[in-house]
Amino acid sequence: MSSSDYSRVERAIRFLADHAEEQPSLERVAEEVGLSPFHFQRLFQRWAGVSPKRFLQVLTLAEAKRMLAESRSLLEVSHAVGLSGPGRLHDLFLRLERMTPGEYKAQAEGLMIHWGVAETSFGPALFAALDRGLCGLAFLQDEGLDGALAELRARWPGARLERGEALIRPYAEAFEARMRHGVGQPLSLVLKGTPFQLRTWEALLRVPPGQAVSYRDLATLSGAPGAMRAVGTAVGQNPIAWLIPCHRVIQATGALGQYHWGAPRKQAILAFERARTA
Missing domain, CATH: 1.10.10.60 (Homeodomain-like)
Incomplete structure (x- = not known):
């Protein structure tokens, strides 16, 4: 320029x-x-x-x-x-x-978030939903359910969290159908974040299954070339695992890099996707 x-x-x-x-x-x-x-x-x-x-x-x-x-x-x-x-x-x-x-x-004061734990192909996961869509999906890690709920509360301060396995079951079933068969019922997502985070997460949705991009490539895809550090931070703050595919971002060297829900799970998901799209 x-x-x-x-x-x-x-x-x-x-x-x-x-x-x-x-x-x-x-x-x-x-x-x-x-x-x-x-x-x-x-x-x-x-x-x-x-x-x-x-x-x-x-x-x-x-x-x-x-x-x-x-x-x-x-x-x-x-x-x-x-x-x-x-x-x-x-x-x-x-x-x-x-x-x-x-x-x-109101900082989400008065909102009701229903949550529940369901088994997925890659281990148990916490599903959280508002009345208008899925607002959280986290594979359970070493911190277990308490850690996942703490992150959910931090993202939605003031909201009331209530366990409701029956209410989140349709989301879990649709998620598993998409993961296993690549099809399923449309899923409405409710994303709360900064404009930059939302732009990064939207760019992730354009990375096809079975492929991986570097942080530099994702920065370019999200319209912020050169902002690799900020893009990396936004990737790490993705609130909805797999459906927003932050697992498809790797280091420029080809190394897998970090994953919020564990590097072994990232490797397994990428291998699963590549095998299914081969």
């Missing part, structure tokens, strides 16, 4: 940050840096890894979260960040944060 390109992107980022509450259009920002909307969109995407619209959404979300932490009303926050009303704020939170503004403000 030339120095003039960098200067334009830097000016655009500064302009978006300074005028986020105005929700400037693509055409307005492109005019500010002296480019056509088409060329500006391509330049910004190449440099930042996300579109100008997504970058503005992230800025808006960050400011909304700051204001919600100050106990301001949803109406006040939505207008302060340049949105037409609580409905658009609600949509923004669901799109980027996978929870409503009210749920974020």
Whole structure:
């Protein structure tokens, strides 16, 4: 990228940050840096890894979260960040944060998460679900059930956890069908994380079964080339084992590397997938 390109992107980022509450259009920002909307969109995407619209959404979300932490009303926050009303704020939170503004403000207070343990092809696993989808899946490790539940509570502070084997059984059965046969009922996932984490997990879903990518390749796939360390951290914080296939990320040398649920299990899963797709 030339120095003039960098200067334009830097000016655009500064302009978006300074005028986020105005929700400037693509055409307005492109005019500010002296480019056509088409060329500006391509330049910004190449440099930042996300579109100008997504970058503005992230800025808006960050400011909304700051204001919600100050106990301001949803109406006040939505207008302060340049949105037409609580409905658009609600949509923004669901799109980027996978929870409503009210749920974020309450730190998941009042949400009910049902959980249960089920056997899988790779050992017992903790399944956790909200009424709208699976929000956690963890193979049990040396720390056992207590360790897996502690991680679940840390991700969903304020939520009420209740054991319900019957309620999570459909998720466990659909998971096992997908693992054994590659097909099964559609599974709705509820992911809570930073925009960068969500982007990394979405990129993982594009890695085909039986294949593996390096952290560098995954960083490029997620639109953040060069951010290998941050991508590695996001991979390690994946809350849903196997369905979000963090096991398909290996070191550039070909070494398997670490896996949240144990390197031997990672090796077994990769071998299983390669045999099935051979």
